[in-house]
Amino acid sequence: MPDLVDPKKTIEVIQNNKFVFQKRFGQNFLIDAHVLNKIIDAAEIGPDDTVLEIGPGIGTMTQALAENAKRVVAIEIDENLIPILNENLEQYDNVEIINRDVMKTDIASLGVNKVVANLPYYITTPIIMGLLESRIALDSITVMVQKEVADRMKAKAGTKDYGALSLAVQYYAEPYIAANVPQNCFMPRPNVGSAVIRLKLHEKTPVNVKNEKQMFRIIRAAFNQRRKTLQNCLNHAEDLNIDKEDIARALREMNIDENIRGEALSLEQFADLSNRI
Numbered sequence: 001m002p003d004l005v006d007p008k009k010t011i012e013v014i015q016n017n018k019f020v021f022q023k024r025f026g027q028n029f030l031i032d033a034h035v036l037n038k039i040i041d042a043a044e045i046g047p048d049d050t051v052l053e054i055g056p057g058i059g060t061m062t063q064a065l066a067e068n069a070k071r072v073v074a075i076e077i078d079e080n081l082i083p084i085l086n087e088n089l090e091q092y093d094n095v096e097i098i099n100r101d102v103m104k105t106d107i108a109s110l111g112v113n114k115v116v117a118n119l120p121y122y123i124t125t126p127i128i129m130g131l132l133e134s135r136i137a138l139d140s141i142t143v144m145v146q147k148e149v150a151d152r153m154k155a156k157a158g159t160k161d162y163g164a165l166s167l168a169v170q171y172y173a174e175p176y177i178a179a180n181v182p183q184n185c186f187m188p189r190p191n192v193g194s195a196v197i198r199l200k201l202h203e204k205t206p207v208n209v210k211n212e213k214q215m216f217r218i219i220r221a222a223f224n225q226r227r228k229t230l231q232n233c234l235n236h237a238e239d240l241n242i243d244k245e246d247i248a249r250a251l252r253e254m255n256i257d258e259n260i261r262g263e264a265l266s267l268e269q270f271a272d273l274s275n276r277i
């Protein structure tokens with residue numbers, strides 16, 4: 001039975017192994033069974049799933065994944081956690097523990113169809129964007145992230161949280177916030193609130209874009225200086241080699257006011273703009 005999520009058990013494992021938390025690895029271990037169940041439910045883990053867990057810690061979530069999935073591949077950077085993981089998970093023959101930096105791992109070669117993690121917050125965005133942009137055939141990514149990052153991923157046009165991250169995530173996936181998680185659900189307590197977000201990957205991208213790289217350069221430029229108009233941002237973007245007249249013409253064709261700001265444009269409109277330029 002999964003038992004590591006019990007705070008008393010977590011303390012016992014940490015003390016018995018004289019484990020010292022490493023701040024640089026973003027170590028905040030989950031100690032709330034209710035939240036753990038929410039993650040497993042949101043990820044819809046079943047007997048056909050091969051799951052990648054990024055940063056298993058002492059194996060709290062790994063246990064729950066192993067009970068429900070066909071196979072679990074857990075990648076942990078901290079070598080001090082490897083003997084602890086081997087001991088805590090020895091009864092599961094469907095778990096593979098790898099001592100490696102996930103950022104230096106060829107995830108496509110692991111043969112996983114879902115990713116589940118309580119992510120180390122210092123590399124949340126590079127991990128998620130790396131997974132999405134690599135186009136690995138994943139069904140979903142279900143992760144604990146800072147609440148503020150989850151809100152940005154899910155934000156719609158015209159809201160304060162909307163930006164380049166919202167558009168990038170929503171181009172590849174449908175986000176759903178499964179739970180908001182307070183600080184006391186972790187050991188040690190993080191400084192900020194967290195949320196569980198599930199990204200269900202689109203089978204087909206929701207918009208047709210002729211040149212993806214150009215669209216994302218336009219999006220980044222549009223949000224680079226939030227208080228400037230879209231046209232102004234694009235005219236002054238260094239890595240966007242586009243004629244000012246072409247930008248003005250495309251906006252006119254789309255019936256977009258020349259004073260509009262980037263935050264008002266939807267993904268469909270950014271795709272349309274990019275295709276016209």
Ligand code: SAM
Pocket residue numbers: 025026027028029030054055056057058059060061075076077078081100101102103117118119120121123
């Ligand atoms: N999954 C555990 C839990 O929920 O209790 C631990 C989550 S903790 C927030 C993040 C974990 O990711 C830590 O175990 C940390 O050592 C590990 N980690 C940090 N950076 C990593 C990296 N680059 N590659 C793999 N694991 C990493």
